[in-house]
Amino acid sequence: MARNVEFNEEKAIQKAMEVFWKKGYNGASLRDLTDAMKINSSSLYNTIGDKLELFVRSVKHYTEIRKKDLQHRAASTESPLAILVKYINDAVEVIISGDNGCMAIKAVFESATDDQRVKDTLKADSENAYQFIYMLIAEAMKQGEISNEEDPELLADYFISTWTGWYESYLLHKDPVKIKRMAQYFIKQLSK
Numbered sequence: 001m002a003r004n005v006e007f008n009e010e011k012a013i014q015k016a017m018e019v020f021w022k023k024g025y026n027g028a029s030l031r032d033l034t035d036a037m038k039i040n041s042s043s044l045y046n047t048i049g050d051k052l053e054l055f056v057r058s059v060k061h062y063t064e065i066r067k068k069d070l071q072h073r074a075a076s077t078e079s080p081l082a083i084l085v086k087y088i089n090d091a092v093e094v095i096i097s098g099d100n101g102c103m104a105i106k107a108v109f110e111s112a113t114d115d116q117r118v119k120d121t122l123k124a125d126s127e128n129a130y131q132f133i134y135m136l137i138a139e140a141m142k143q144g145e146i147s148n149e150e151d152p153e154l155l156a157d158y159f160i161s162t163w164t165g166w167y168e169s170y171l172l173h174k175d176p177v178k179i180k181r182m183a184q185y186f187i188k189q190l191s192k
Contacts, residue, residue: 015036
């Protein structure tokens with residue numbers, strides 16, 4: 001009798017996520033995915049489904065990791081502005097260190113799928129990031145770290161769209177100094 005190999009779905013999704021993150025939906029072949037997950041294609045279909053379902057689960061896994069990161073950051077004892085500045089600087093590092101960048105932005109830019117589940121997951125991820133940034137800005141205003149004349153909703157929206165622009169700029173120009181300078185300018189504008 002053949003021995004059943006225990007399948008760890010979470011680890012398999014993590015491996016698939018890494019492939020999609022690096023290659024995108026279109027660039028990732030079924031073989032790339034199954035090799036990374038250490039399963040054969042029939043096992044993939046029997047346990048998870050097709051490539052699209054695997055992509056949906058990978059995007060959800062990625063956004064859950066991001067959500068936990070934001071929760072961890074929000075629990076910091078640092079000042080709201082200090083947390084926000086660290087988040088901005090970490091975002092810059094994600095953009096300029098390596099080819100992967102942000103999987104959520106890559107998935108939004110890629111026209112590989114029109115799956116509503118992917119769109120909904122990415123929209124919820126964006127809203128979660130917005131709420132995190134908004135909360136930090138509003139709290140920094142209460143504590144006098146950011147001018148009360150600013151609009152926290154506008155600043156949060158502005159940062160989300162600006163960060164996406166930094167990512168696009170880096171993809172096109174590969175100029176880390178430019179991205180760092182734009183981030184420092186944004187931080188300077190936030191500070192009182």
